[in-house]
Structures are given as structure tokens and as C-alpha cells.
Amino acid sequence: MFELLGIPPQALFGQVLLGLINGSFYAMLSLGLAVIFGLLNIINFTHGAQYMMGAFVAWMALNYLGLNYWAALVVSPLVVGATGIVIERFLLKRIAHLDHLYGLLLTFGLALIIQGLFRNSYGSSGLPYQIPPQLAGGHNLGFMFLPNYRGWVVIASLVVCLATWFMIEKTKLGAYLRAATENPTLTQAFGINVPLLVTLTYGFGVALAALAGVLAAPIYSVNPNMGSDLIIVVFAVVVIGGMGSILGSIITGFSLGLVEGLTKVFYPEASATVIFIIMVLVLLVKPAGLFGRTA
Amino acid sequence: MLTEAVAAKPAAATAPLLKVRGLEAWYGESHVLHGIDFDVAPGEVVTLLGRNGAGKTTTLKSIIGIMAKRKGSVVMAGTETINLPSRAIARLGIGYVPEERGIYSSLNVEENLMLPPQVKPGGLSVEQIFTLFPNLKERIRSQGTKLSGGEQQMLAIGRILRTGANLLLFDEPTEGLAPVIIDQIGRTIAQLKQQGFTIVLVEQNFRFAATVADRHYVVEQGKVIDMIPNTELDRNIDKLHGYLGV
Numbered sequence: 001m002f003e004l005l006g007i008p009p010q011a012l013f014g015q016v017l018l019g020l021i022n023g024s025f026y027a028m029l030s031l032g033l034a035v036i037f038g039l040l041n042i043i044n045f046t047h048g049a050q051y052m053m054g055a056f057v058a059w060m061a062l063n064y065l066g067l068n069y070w071a072a073l074v075v076s077p078l079v080v081g082a083t084g085i086v087i088e089r090f091l092l093k094r095i096a097h098l099d100h101l102y103g104l105l106l107t108f109g110l111a112l113i114i115q116g117l118f119r120n121s122y123g124s125s126g127l128p129y130q131i132p133p134q135l136a137g138g139h140n141l142g143f144m145f146l147p148n149y150r151g152w153v154v155i156a157s158l159v160v161c162l163a164t165w166f167m168i169e170k171t172k173l174g175a176y177l178r179a180a181t182e183n184p185t186l187t188q189a190f191g192i193n194v195p196l197l198v199t200l201t202y203g204f205g206v207a208l209a210a211l212a213g214v215l216a217a218p219i220y221s222v223n224p225n226m227g228s229d230l231i232i233v234v235f236a237v238v239v240i241g242g243m244g245s246i247l248g249s250i251i252t253g254f255s256l257g258l259v260e261g262l263t264k265v266f267y268p269e270a271s272a273t274v275i276f277i278i279m280v281l282v283l284l285v286k287p288a289g290l291f292g293r294t295a
Numbered sequence: 296m297l298t299e300a301v302a303a304k305p306a307a308a309t310a311p312l313l314k315v316r317g318l319e320a321w322y323g324e325s326h327v328l329h330g331i332d333f334d335v336a337p338g339e340v341v342t343l344l345g346r347n348g349a350g351k352t353t354t355l356k357s358i359i360g361i362m363a364k365r366k367g368s369v370v371m372a373g374t375e376t377i378n379l380p381s382r383a384i385a386r387l388g389i390g391y392v393p394e395e396r397g398i399y400s401s402l403n404v405e406e407n408l409m410l411p412p413q414v415k416p417g418g419l420s421v422e423q424i425f426t427l428f429p430n431l432k433e434r435i436r437s438q439g440t441k442l443s444g445g446e447q448q449m450l451a452i453g454r455i456l457r458t459g460a461n462l463l464l465f466d467e468p469t470e471g472l473a474p475v476i477i478d479q480i481g482r483t484i485a486q487l488k489q490q491g492f493t494i495v496l497v498e499q500n501f502r503f504a505a506t507v508a509d510r511h512y513v514v515e516q517g518k519v520i521d522m523i524p525n526t527e528l529d530r531n532i533d534k535l536h537g538y539l540g541v
């Protein structure tokens with residue numbers, strides 16, 4: 001079958017895997033954006049920079065403190081999430097009652113500042129981050145070669161996405177979050193501390209971006225621009241999935257990664273634009289996105 | 296504590312559970328409450344009657360603290376609440392049932408029911424709520440907003456009974472409901488009164504209000520202009536018709 005199409009299975013599955021890897025990052029990042037947008041009504045343009053910070057904190061933890069990859073998986077989201085909490089408390093909170101546009105401009109400006117600071121200190125050529133020894137090497141599956149680290153990234157991000165979905169859709173805390181997203185005034189009138197929920201949600205969304213950054217560090221080099229390159233595609237993913245839909249952003253993230261990978265096999269010229277073409281088509285047919293709820 | 300206080304003093308001298316003085320509120324630039332004054336004694340059911348736009352709903356919203364701009368004084372169980380955020384006011388033991396019912400579509404019936412946190416001990420158990428509203432038990436897994444209007448009202452009332460709040464604010468609980476459901480809500484309010492809950496009820500339907508309330512405050516143009524005890528309702532019926540324009 002593959003031979004009929006003139007494509008060897010190694011190449012096909014190699015691109016499928018690459019697609020899944022990209023999809024893992026799209027899913028984790030768009031999930032964080034969706035959670036933040038749902039409750040804060042802010043399009044968090046700093047998200048890419050926070051993903052980059054996640055990778056950088058992992059690199060710093062290793063090089064300055066000797067903390068290995070596994071420790072960084074925990075430490076980096078906590079540190080970057082804490083910076084997110086500071087940003088929410090001192091900046092986003094002040095513009096919460098204003099139009100979307102202000103949040104967008106503020107977070108975009110922050111992203112530029114953060115990227116500029118890192119570029120100033122670390123240059124833009126990128127820093128190497130080794131794959132942890134436990135995940136070095138790979139397996140020959142017969143039809144393709146699977147590097148262990150890449151398999152780990154796909155599985156880890158799937159687990160993180162599903163755990164996030166479970167927490168939001170099936171737990172008490174998630175019920176608070178959904179209630180506050182839908183009707184913050186009434187939720188507050190029941191005695192629930194909505195401002196605290198908002199702060200923690202932003203911190204959580206940012207931590208998710210940082211976690212994606214740590215996972216990305218050994219694959220892509222740790223680079224101040226790594227987030228800005230990715231975030232534009234992630235915004236397209238969010239638009240396709242529907243702003244604010246949790247499951248939608250997970251499914252859309254992985255699917256679009258796959259579509260991108262397959263496009264590289266069958267029509268490489270379009271691989272960089274295919275997601276944007278899909279975005280245009282989805283917007284024409286379903287302006288609220290594939291999983292978006294229209295009010 | 297409550298029963299002691301009642302035993303020690305004659306009912307009329309009981310300190311009010313809710314004391315509202317000179318309450319003013321604004322929607323943006325528009326000044327809607329111009330100094331509302333009224334009291335609610337513990338265990339009383341009091342209604343706010345008045346025409347559309349008189350300020351009844353705004354009064355409830357101001358008590359629970361969700362009006363952005365308000366001033367004056369609202370004292371709940373001895374605590375001044377005018378400068379507190381609504382979450383702190385709720386925690387003093389006030390349960391709020393909004394006019395639009397406020398059932399969450401992203402939560403199922405059970406999640407809606409369990410959402411408001413307990414603010415005090417002594418709330419109804421979930422079983423007791425299901426005894427009051429058996430429909431809720433049957434539809435526990437449904438999406439909140441898939442319920443009928445009457446069921447949504449039961450859910451909106453049921454979820455605040457769980458919390459231990461002893462002052463309940465009901466905004467037009469009978470609006471748009473079938474007579475058989477209105478009867479059920481009326482029986483529920485009577486039962487809640489029997490159990491010692493204090494209730495402030497906003498109503499357009501004063502025939503319904505007369506079946507459940509102890510006293511009626513008449514609100515007009517953002518002020519309380521009269522108070523009619525339910526026992527004297529018959530004598531004042533013409534005056535009330537005049538106020539309400541029926």
C-alpha cells in the first residue's frame with residue numbers, strides 16, 4: 001500500500017511520530033490557553049514566552065544548581081507558574097474589567113520583554129539540553145525507529161492533558177472553575193473565592209506551558225525564540241478547536257500535529273501552512289471552532 | 296442561641312437578623328435605590344412587593360453584594376456588610392436565589408446542587424433536599440439547564456439549603472411557573488419557615504406572597520413606602536392594589 005503511493009513506511013511513520021510530537025506541544029499549550037481564556041477572558045500572548053521560560057529554567061536548574069531533568073519537570077512549572085501568579089496579581093488583575101484587547105496587548109508586551117531579556121543574557125543561537133540518560137536511545141519497531149525520548153513526550157503530554165481534563169470536568173475544584181467561568185458574579189455570591197481561583201488558574205495554565213517547555217528542551221534547543229515560533233501555530237489550533245473548550249483543544253492539538261506531519265509526507269510544500277488553511281476553512285464553516293459553544 | 300434570644304425577649308424586641316438602612320445602589324450612572332429601610336426578624340418571611348422596576352431585585356442584589364456600587368447600611372446578624380465582597384457576605388449565612396435562577400449549564404444537576412460551599416453548620420442534608428424536591432433526584436446526572444423551569448427553580452432553592460445559610464433571598468421564585476409548581480414552592484417556603492429559616496421574598500404575585508409571608512414591604516421608586524402585616528392584608532387590599540397598579 002505504502003509502496004503504491006511511493007512512500008516508504010519509515011518515512012511515513014517517522015513523520016507521523018514527528019506530527020504527534022508537535023501535536024503534544026500544541027495540545028498542552030492550547031489547553032493552557034483555553035483554561036486561561038475560559039476563566040480570565042484573556043488571550044494570553046505571553047504563553048509562548050512562558051513555554052520558553054520553562055525550558056530555560058530547566059537549563060538553568062541543570063547548569064547552575066545541578067538539578068537533573070526529572071527534578072526540572074517539577075521545579076520549572078512551579079517556578080514559572082509562580083511568576084505567572086505574580087503577573088496575574090499585579091498586572092492582569094488591574095485590567096480584568098477592560099476589553100479583551102487590553103489583555104492581549106499587555107500579554108503581548110510582556111512576551112516581548114521576557115524574550116528580550118533572555119535574548120540579552122543568552123543570545124539567540126540556542127543552548128543544548130541533553131536527553132536524560134534513562135530515555136536515551138530508541139527501539140526499532142520494524143516499520144520505524146522510535147527514539148525513547150520522543151515516545152515519552154507523547155505519552156507524558158497525553159497523560160498531562162487527560163489529567164487536566166479530568167480535574168476540570170470531574171472534580172469539585174473543576175466544578176468551581178466551570179461555575180466561575182460561566183457566571184463569576186453568582187459563584188462569588190455563593191461564598192466561593194473567585195479572585196483566588198482566577199489567580200491559581202492563570203498560574204496553572206502558565207505552569208502547563210512551562211512543563212511543555214521542559215519536555216521540549218531536549219528536542220529543540222533551548223532558545224529565547226522557541227516560544228514565539230510555536231505560539232502562532234498554537235493560536236491557530238485554539239481557534240480551530242474553539243476558544244475555551246478543554247477537550248476540544250486536546251483533540252485538535254494532537255490531530256493538527258498529525259495532519260501537519262502527514263502533509264510533510266504527501267505534499268511537503270504545504271506543511272507550514274496547512275494548519276492555517278484549516279483554520280480559514282473552519283472559521284468559514286463554524287466560526288466558534290470545532291468544539292466551541294456558541295453563546 | 297436563636298431560641299434563647301427568642302425566649303428571653305418578646306418577639307417584637309428581638310434583634311433583627313437583617314437590618315437595612317438608607318440603602319442606595321446604582322447601575323452605572325443610573326441611581327436605582329434611593330434609601331431602602333427595612334428589618335427582618337429571625338424566622339420571619341418578609342416580602343418585597345412593588346411594580347416592575349421599583350428596585351426589589353436590586354435590593355436583593357445589594358444585600359448579597361453583587362451590585363458594583365452601593366452605600367448605606369446592611370447589617371446581617373450584627374455584622375455590617377456594606378463594604379464586604381459578596382463571597383464574605385454569603386459566608387455570614389445568606390443564601391441567594393437569583394431571578395434568572397442561575398443554573399450552570401456547564402455543571403450537571405448534582406454539581407449544581409453541591410456547588411455552594413457550606414457556610415455554617417445546620418444545613419439540610421442532600422437526602423432532605425431530595426425529599427423536598429424528588430424530581431432533582433431523578434435527574435441528578437442531567438445537565439443543569441436541561442431541567443424544566445420548575446425543576447431549575449427547585450435546584451436553585453435546593454442548593455442553598457445545603458449550605459447552612461439561615462437567611463434566604465428568593466427573587467421571584469414563582470415567575471413563569473405552572474400553578475402546580477407554584478403550590479409546591481409555596482409549601483416548601485412554609486416548611487422552611489417552620490424549620491426556622493428567615494426568608495426575604497421578592498414577588499410580583501402578591502396572592503402567592505399572602506399565602507407564605509408574615510409581613511409585606513412595599514417598594515416604590517427605590518424606597519420602602521409602606522409595611523403591611525399579612526394579618527392586616529385584607530383591610531389594606533385596596534391600598535395595596537393602588538401601590539401595585541393591579
